[in-house]
Amino acid sequence: MIEYRNLRVALLGAGSVGAQVVALLQKHGDELAQRAGAGLELVGVAVRDVDAPRTADIPRELLTTDAEALIVGADVVIELIGGIEPARTYILQALNSGADVVTANKALIATHGPELFAAAEQVGAQLFYEAAVAGAIPIIRPLRDSLAGDQVTRIMGIVNGTTNFILDRMDTDGEGLETALATATELGYAEADPTGDIEGFDAAQKAAILASLAFHTTVPIDSVHREGITSVTAEQVASARAAGFVIKLLAICERLTDASGTEGVSARVYPALVPRTHPLAAVRGAKNAVFVEAEAAGDLMFYGAGAGGIETASAVLGDLVSAARRHVIGGPGIAESNHADLPVLPISSVTTRYQISLLVGDRPGVLATIAAVFAEHGVSVETVSQSVSSVGADGGPATATLVIGTHEASEADLAATVAALGGNDVVRSVTSVLRVEGSD
Numbered sequence: 001m002i003e004y005r006n007l008r009v010a011l012l013g014a015g016s017v018g019a020q021v022v023a024l025l026q027k028h029g030d031e032l033a034q035r036a037g038a039g040l041e042l043v044g045v046a047v048r049d050v051d052a053p054r055t056a057d058i059p060r061e062l063l064t065t066d067a068e069a070l071i072v073g074a075d076v077v078i079e080l081i082g083g084i085e086p087a088r089t090y091i092l093q094a095l096n097s098g099a100d101v102v103t104a105n106k107a108l109i110a111t112h113g114p115e116l117f118a119a120a121e122q123v124g125a126q127l128f129y130e131a132a133v134a135g136a137i138p139i140i141r142p143l144r145d146s147l148a149g150d151q152v153t154r155i156m157g158i159v160n161g162t163t164n165f166i167l168d169r170m171d172t173d174g175e176g177l178e179t180a181l182a183t184a185t186e187l188g189y190a191e192a193d194p195t196g197d198i199e200g201f202d203a204a205q206k207a208a209i210l211a212s213l214a215f216h217t218t219v220p221i222d223s224v225h226r227e228g229i230t231s232v233t234a235e236q237v238a239s240a241r242a243a244g245f246v247i248k249l250l251a252i253c254e255r256l257t258d259a260s261g262t263e264g265v266s267a268r269v270y271p272a273l274v275p276r277t278h279p280l281a282a283v284r285g286a287k288n289a290v291f292v293e294a295e296a297a298g299d300l301m302f303y304g305a306g307a308g309g310i311e312t313a314s315a316v317l318g319d320l321v322s323a324a325r326r327h328v329i330g331g332p333g334i335a336e337s338n339h340a341d342l343p344v345l346p347i348s349s350v351t352t353r354y355q356i357s358l359l360v361g362d363r364p365g366v367l368a369t370i371a372a373v374f375a376e377h378g379v380s381v382e383t384v385s386q387s388v389s390s391v392g393a394d395g396g397p398a399t400a401t402l403v404i405g406t407h408e409a410s411e412a413d414l415a416a417t418v419a420a421l422g423g424n425d426v427v428r429s430v431t432s433v434l435r436v437e438g439s440d
């Protein structure tokens with residue numbers, strides 16, 4: 001039997017993910033020690049209330065409310081309390097004392113990443129955060145290590161389990177957002193404040209992290225264009241279904257050259273129509289998927305559990321083993337790579353396809369008038385469909401719903417087109433504007 005030196009592991013937070021980290025360490029600790037080449041001794045678990053009920057059986061003597069004291073002398077600190085403070089202070093304390101840190105905290109990495117990476121580099125420690133993007137799915141290491149020799153050009157992913165779960169329920173069961181969100185919260189997918197999920201903040205944080213890694217550029221969270229799912233209506237979901245699409249909240253990161261020839265990157269999050277034949281349409285429930293397009297590797301797809309306590313604990317423990325191996329081997333941690341330093345371009349530089357639904361008066365010449373508005377703004381129409389027209393309830397003139405699909409158009413041209421349609425006499429209302437992403 002090989003005798004290993006023991007590494008002191010301090011855990012901060014014993015919620016959905018933290019409790020599962022303890023349970024898995026209790027179950028597989030000996031085996032993980034063999035993989036790591038060092039014993040992994042859980043020296044304590046910092047909690048807010050030692051008497052609170054937990055989903056894992058944590059020995060009471062390990063529980064403490066004094067996180068700062070626990071960090072002192074630890075070789076590896078696992079931060080699973082979430083949020084900015086006091087997580088940031090605890091992580092800085094741990095890194096400054098030379099400990100490696102494992103975190104799942106995307107909010108913190110996306111907002112204070114440069115400060116934390118610099119603190120780690122200063123002392124030769126390493127900050128591990130595989131669980132911060134797409135939960136259990138390995139995506140941080142593939143981007144940082146496996147694709148370090150390639151040029152990533154685009155990433156398109158479903159990176160928020162809660163919103164994918166909600167949109168899936170709306171699509172398959174016709175369930176409302178509130179009911180589906182309550183279930184997602186019960187299942188441990190949602191953030192402590194689920195506004196972070198449904199308003200797209202969580203996905204935007206992940207987009208910032210992915211874009212920074214993929215393009216070797218610091219992408220600040222404020223530069224990520226963000227739209228959540230709260231404005232997605234049951235009607236939009238049903239119309240999408242009828243037209244062969246499904247609505248998904250997408251995070252898109254890409255290298256672009258804008259109209260003035262400036263090369264940069266774009267990171268954005270919005271709900272979009274995805275053709276049902278596209279592989280992303282098959283990503284159901286709280287599952288996540290990330291497509292990566294790289295110059296030499298071509299298309300790669302990463303799929304799996306993006307949320308959930310035990311699933312996310314898998315990524316945390318993978319990082320713990322990596323941190324332990326690093327301690328055994330010695331030497332400085334891997335520093336963040338941001339040498340490319342590309343500008344982050346605004347959403348107005350992006351081009352994409354759109355689908356616009358209009359309620360119009362059903363009379364001769366309407367279609368020609370609408371087509372002219374698109375043409376005047378340089379937006380090329382690809383498809384037009386008209387639903388059954390109906391006579392108004394008050395016996396007034398008949399109306400029809402027109403659904404217009406466009407070729408690729410710039411965000412700016414599209415916005416001007418929609419504004420002009422809204423002010424046109426033949427248009428009763430613009431009922432829906434959605435981007436279309438992914439080809440059949």
Ligand SMILES: NC(=O)C1=CN([C@@H]2O[C@H](COP(=O)(O)OP(=O)(O)OC[C@H]3O[C@@H](n4cnc5c(N)ncnc54)[C@H](O)[C@@H]3O)[C@@H](O)[C@H]2O)C=CC1
Binds near residue numbers: 047131
């Ligand atoms: N739940 C999930 O599916 C995933 C979560 N994450 C991230 O993992 C982290 C943890 O998430 P969950 O476990 O879901 O959250 P949670 O809310 O279930 O657990 C957090 C725990 O930390 C405790 N806590 C808060 N402040 C504390 C403090 N100052 N000292 C000690 N304990 C404190 C809370 O009482 C709670 O028990 C977050 O950063 C989250 O964004 C990442 C991927 C997936």
Ligand SMILES: N[C@@H](CC=O)C(=O)O
Binds near residue numbers: 134159160306
């Ligand atoms: N709330 C997040 C949890 C994982 O990051 C999600 O729903 O994806």
Ligand code: NA
Binds near residue numbers: 130131132133137139
């Ligand atoms: Na991950």
